[in-house]
Amino acid sequence: MKIPVIFTIAVAFVLVSGCSAQEPTLADEQESTLADEEPDVPVLDFIADGYETTLAWGKQWRPDSSSSKCQNSSAFPDVNLSSHGQFNLELITGKKFEQITKTDLTSILQLEFSDWSLGDHVRSDSLRSYEGLEYLTCLQWLRLGWKPLGRDFRFLHELTDLRFLDLGAAGFFSHVEQLFALQKLETIVLPNAFRSLNDLVAIPSLKRISALGNRASCDIEPVLKLPHLEELHMKDSFHHKRSQPPAEENDFKLSRDPSGRYLQLLQKGGADTLNPDFDTEQLSGIHDDGYVFSLGQAIYEVVADDYDVIAFVGNDKTTQVEYAGMSVQISNDVAGLGQPIWSSASCYGSAGRLRGLVTFPTMDNFLHVDPVPFLTSGSFTHEVLHLWGGADLLPIQEKFNGEVTGGHWGVSSADGILGGFSSDSLTVAADGSYKTSFFGDNGNAGLDRPLGHLEQYMMGVLPASEVPDTTVFRGVSQVSTNDSFATCPIDGSSDWIYATCFRAEERTSVSIEDIVEIHGERPYEGAIEISVLVVAVSESPLTSDEWSQLDAAVSWNMKSAPVEGTPQNMWEASGGKIALISPAP
Numbered sequence: 001m002k003i004p005v006i007f008t009i010a011v012a013f014v015l016v017s018g019c020s021a022q023e024p025t026l027a028d029e030q031e032s033t034l035a036d037e038e039p040d041v042p043v044l045d046f047i048a049d050g051y052e053t054t055l056a057w058g059k060q061w062r063p064d065s066s067s068s069k070c071q072n073s074s075a076f077p078d079v080n081l082s083s084h085g086q087f088n089l090e091l092i093t094g095k096k097f098e099q100i101t102k103t104d105l106t107s108i109l110q111l112e113f114s115d116w117s118l119g120d121h122v123r124s125d126s127l128r129s130y131e132g133l134e135y136l137t138c139l140q141w142l143r144l145g146w147k148p149l150g151r152d153f154r155f156l157h158e159l160t161d162l163r164f165l166d167l168g169a170a171g172f173f174s175h176v177e178q179l180f181a182l183q184k185l186e187t188i189v190l191p192n193a194f195r196s197l198n199d200l201v202a203i204p205s206l207k208r209i210s211a212l213g214n215r216a217s218c219d220i221e222p223v224l225k226l227p228h229l230e231e232l233h234m235k236d237s238f239h240h241k242r243s244q245p246p247a248e249e250n251d252f253k254l255s256r257d258p259s260g261r262y263l264q265l266l267q268k269g270g271a272d273t274l275n276p277d278f279d280t281e282q283l284s285g286i287h288d289d290g291y292v293f294s295l296g297q298a299i300y301e302v303v304a305d306d307y308d309v310i311a312f313v314g315n316d317k318t319t320q321v322e323y324a325g326m327s328v329q330i331s332n333d334v335a336g337l338g339q340p341i342w343s344s345a346s347c348y349g350s351a352g353r354l355r356g357l358v359t360f361p362t363m364d365n366f367l368h369v370d371p372v373p374f375l376t377s378g379s380f381t382h383e384v385l386h387l388w389g390g391a392d393l394l395p396i397q398e399k400f401n402g403e404v405t406g407g408h409w410g411v412s413s414a415d416g417i418l419g420g421f422s423s424d425s426l427t428v429a430a431d432g433s434y435k436t437s438f439f440g441d442n443g444n445a446g447l448d449r450p451l452g453h454l455e456q457y458m459m460g461v462l463p464a465s466e467v468p469d470t471t472v473f474r475g476v477s478q479v480s481t482n483d484s485f486a487t488c489p490i491d492g493s494s495d496w497i498y499a500t501c502f503r504a505e506e507r508t509s510v511s512i513e514d515i516v517e518i519h520g521e522r523p524y525e526g527a528i529e530i531s532v533l534v535v536a537v538s539e540s541p542l543t544s545d546e547w548s549q550l551d552a553a554v555s556w557n558m559k560s561a562p563v564e565g566t567p568q569n570m571w572e573a574s575g576g577k578i579a580l581i582s583p584a585p
């Protein structure tokens, strides 16, 4: 998963009404694919790259002085305001917290994060979260910065006077319903990969929408019905990509294996064509949405729409790529996962059943059984968990280098397949650094562990009432050691090389109630069944030995009964609550 790049400081600049006078500029009509001769038809733009346009849109705003009860709706002062919220308000107003009045906050009409100009990243100078912004109830214009401040955007719900809202840099924003109270909103810039475009019909005041890189449905008819819509910018969106012919003609040859249980995909370049490294200059294979749309469409010409997951397994011994597996989530119909209910399944040829794709460059990435049985490894369980929202339940989490992350549990006690440490092993060293048993911030290797509590909750097989609190560290950095592999200094203990050490500025505890307040509750299902189509990917047909190897790996991964030895498949790792089935195509 891609994370917004942190490239600058984030001190907030505040303009208290009377912004710089500049004539409104209209967006460049020549860049639009449809002329606006017909005033009722919104301009649908596939060319504008966004930055210039959104700056121009931002400058068009003029303060609206019509009557508003916004001063009264601010709940400031609030005795429950956190230290982060107090810090943020001091930064915004330039006053000591005790001296800040409600009038100070409600006289602010326009707020822009200063990380729109390049600079060094200075953690202590920036907003620490979005807390406190909910008291700025008279804001009419807001542009958030690039620095990820977490997944809690509930403050937006209070800013009902907003006319202009730029969330282009707020990559974690996903809950469209948090915008529904903004019934005066005229212009919105959505983050790349936003998935709920059509739900914006709930805000009829909208005139301008930037939905670049939008990964919502390929069908945008609903949003085009907005009564005042003038411009909709959709470059590189799914709608745009689906309407374009593929860059290269693909030569997918699909057939069933001799047993009839699997599909065989033959194509030029084999699994390497599907699994290249990510290259922004030239997106290809799994990173090229147009290619994956075509592949999905080709598959649904030969199989029924019976699968939640399509798993591609490369018929290769080795690979040059840097990943062992990759997932592409395509839809979600489950509440409470920290992501919207949405579906782009139609882009891929599914009527709606398809939740996502997972791909493994080699057979060993899918399942590797070392001669030493406890060393069995494989990425299948990890990638499937990503299709249920990955690790985006926590309000915020960081990697070892302090970068805010998503998709994996980071430096937290989630202790699961997607990373995190065991809270039982957490100790504090004399120098204030933390030490735990060995863990990864972007996934725990090996199959010798069950799903973490939050992972079980995410999958619907553990009720919220049984999820323990999660310890989450912020301001994380590494302990310097003399050894390039070890993260802990040699402290005389016998386990220093098998442990993980890190420093952190802040230790917080996140309860399941905190998570439910932000994302809603994930309904408990008790047990679930996931239907998987396995597709072997190769340049030339698989031999019978290769089919046997694939069959053994699939059978191990999907067995709904105890498997031998320490390694656990999904069924075992979920306490027998997640069954994987593979109906014949």
Ligand SMILES: [Zn+2]
Residues within 6 Å of the ligand: 382, 386, 407, 408, 442, 443
């Ligand atoms: Zn992952």
